[in-house]
Amino acid sequence: MSVPPPMRSPDLGRQLRAAMRGVPAPVALVTVGPPTRACAMTVNSVVSASLDPALLMLSVHADARVKPHLFAEGRFGVSFLAAEQRWLSETFASARRPTGPDVVRLLGGRCTTAGVPLVDGALSTIECRLVADYPAGDHRVLLGEVIQVLRDSADRTPLVFHRSTYTTVAATEVGRRTTGRSIAMSGRSETTDVCVVGGGPAGLLFALLAARRGRSVLLLEKRADLGGGPPLSPFLHPPTLQVFERAGLLDRLAAGGQRITGVSEHGPDGVTSAWKYGEVPGCAFPYALSVPLAHLSRTLLDALSAEPRVTVRTGVTVRELVPDDSGSYAIRAEDDSEFDVTAGFIVASDGKFSALRKMAGIESDVFEFDRPLLQFLAPRGEEPAPRMRVYRYGENSAWTMPIAGDEQVVLWLADEDELARHREADVRELADKVAAAIPDLTWVMDRITGWDQVTEVRHQVVQPHAWHRENVVLLGDSAHGVHSLGGQGLNMSLQDAVLLAEVLDEAARDRGRLGEYEAVRKPFVESFQRLQMSLPALSSRPRALVSGDDPPPSLVDVMALGQEELRPLFARRSTADR
Missing domain, CATH: 2.30.110.10 (Electron Transport, Fmn-binding Protein; Chain A)
Structure with missing residues (x-):
């Protein structure tokens, strides 16, 4: 039996969609x-x-x-x-x-x-x-x-x-009358000064700083294991190193890290510019530190284990925020069973696509960089003073970053359509293209032999309309997603933790003071985000900087010194921090 061709009618398509909506x-x-x-x-x-x-x-x-x-x-x-x-x-x-x-x-x-x-x-x-x-x-x-x-x-x-x-649907028989789901708090409940949701480095550091200031802290993490993580070795810049020195953790981090002395820029004719951390006036350390993410997390977890005021719970999923009569939120969560958490403050540290931020009703603007970043993992040669190298050859840009161990990461901004074509071919085709565009990288790209050495990363700038609502406050990527250019994502998040721990001392007495955290930090971060969104190297649709906006900070200053208003906090030492 022959089958007639399908009838084509826009009206039928609309009618079918309307019918299926029901x-x-x-x-x-x-x-x-x-x-x-x-x-x-x-x-x-x-x-x-x-x-x-x-x-x-x-x-x-x-x-x-x-x-x-x-x-x-x-x-x-x-x-x-x-x-x-x-x-x-x-x-x-x-x-x-x-x-x-x-x-x-x-x-x-x-x-x-x-x-x-x-x-x-x-x-x-x-x-x-x-x-x-x-x-x-x-x-x-x-x-x-x-x-x-x-x-x-x-x-x-x-x-x-x-x-x-x-x-949703109720699990009841058709026609049977039900009383509906109760919205009362569940029988199992806990109380704490601060509840941190998200066990990344920023959440762990904030929990440590808050506990050392005398606060009880409950940290909830969805993952079962906090000591692992992807095989990344992010840079910790000198302002962040000050934070860890102040907390008594720098020596342990340095034992598993790789020092980076500065940055050099290269073009077809050789080095076009260079600077070193040690030559920047006011820079606290003459180097940055590349630290494996797992080592960073384990260092913070070990420090937290020595704090009697901190409880870390893994394998926990936050289900909802429950408002109380005072306008504050409590947390309803689940591990083996459902439980509730009443906290003076709830810190959302669950990433740039934060579920907790959405639960609090905080809307965000998102800018997506349409040029995917490819990370090639390759061996590196001997270098007496390892540094980050930036290569600019016409419209092509690449970076090389030494990481802990004897390896380096090559970062390459790819074209979306071109990348799709390369995905269907051998990885050598892509490696040869990078080498042809940046001849200085030929010896590195010759060592790329499999797709397991390549990681594709998509970046977004996330700008929440507010950084806090009632007793819920955003930390790190939950407050600001950024591009990895300049290695600022993790550094900004860790530096947030220092300021938020400071502000919470005052906010505990007057919640209105919580706005000081947002007032100090948000304009600086958004100025840096605007700089990233304006760069044609990162996006085919860059956003021009608007006259009248705060001028973006110097990338050298951001990397070497951090936000000017926070520099006294980075340098300050107190018995509460050790």
Whole structure:
């Protein structure tokens, strides 16, 4: 029997969409690895196609960004979201959705043995192997063979999309009258001076500083292990080194780090400029320090373990913020069971796509840099005074940064379309292109032999409209996402912690003083963000600096000295800090 071609009618398409809006649909994330190039997308057209064999069917738009990655890898994950994970659906439905290691971090750090990211705490998570692909008008229908069902939290409330909005369903029989869910606080509760949500370095440092000022601190982290992390070695600039010296932790950090003496810029004719930390007037140290992230986290965790006022809880998911009669928020969270936390202050340190920030109703503006940053990990040669090198050859830019051990990272700003073509070829094709553009890097790029040496990073500037609401205050990337140019993301976050610990002493007596943290720090950070957004090297659509705005700070001053208003805090020593 012949099948007639489908009727094409815009009216029928609109009618079908309107009809389907009335049908509740589950909300899921489709994820593709590996972690260094991870991507994810929100979908609500996923069905079980067969039980024997076990097959899952989903529909994605023919132009979906995840599609070429999925086809290339041949494996994907499907995670059905719980009601409190709406923020994940919104994040990965956006055109500015993150990619790479940010995806794994946002989803909770869980991956299959094949490297497919999965949502931690989802209703169910399923790993599939792509076995068939069918054209379906403006979409593609994909058929996946189920490899394993890794989680089934059937007791959780599902996230549902119905009539163009997010909702949920009650697990009750049709027609049976129910009393509805109580909004009262749960039976298990805890009280603390400060609750920190997020166990990255900024959250850990702030917890340490607050505890040493006499405050009880409860730190909640979704990951099960705080001592690990991606294989990164971020730079700690001299102002940040002052903070760790003041806390009595610098010697231990330095034992596992690599000193960087300065920065040199290179062009086709050789060195065009150079500066050293030790030559900047007022710089506290003649070097920066490249420290493995795992070493930094472990140093802070060991310091926290010696503080009797600090409790660290891992494997905890914050479900919601619950307002009380005074206008403050309490936290409802879950580990093995649901519990509530009443805190004088709640510090959101859960990253630039902060779930807690969204729960507090703080909106943000996001600027996405459309030139992906590629990080090549390669050996480095002998160098008596290691330094960061910046190469500018016409429209091409690259950086090399020595890191702890005997390796270096080469940073290359790629073109989106060109990168997609290279992904389908051998990594040597990409390495040869970088070497051809920057001849000085030929000997380094000759040592790039596999895609496992390459990490793709997407950057966003995140600018929340406010840094605090009631007793909730933002810290680090939750308050300001930045580009990694200049190595300022982590440094700014750690320096935030110093100021916030100071301001909280006054805010404990008068909550209105909490605004001083935002008033001092936010204009400086946003000025630096505007500088980054104006650079054509980082984006094909740079934003011009506006006359009348505060002039952006000098990058040398930011790296070597930090924010001028905070410099006395970096240098100050007190018995509370040691």
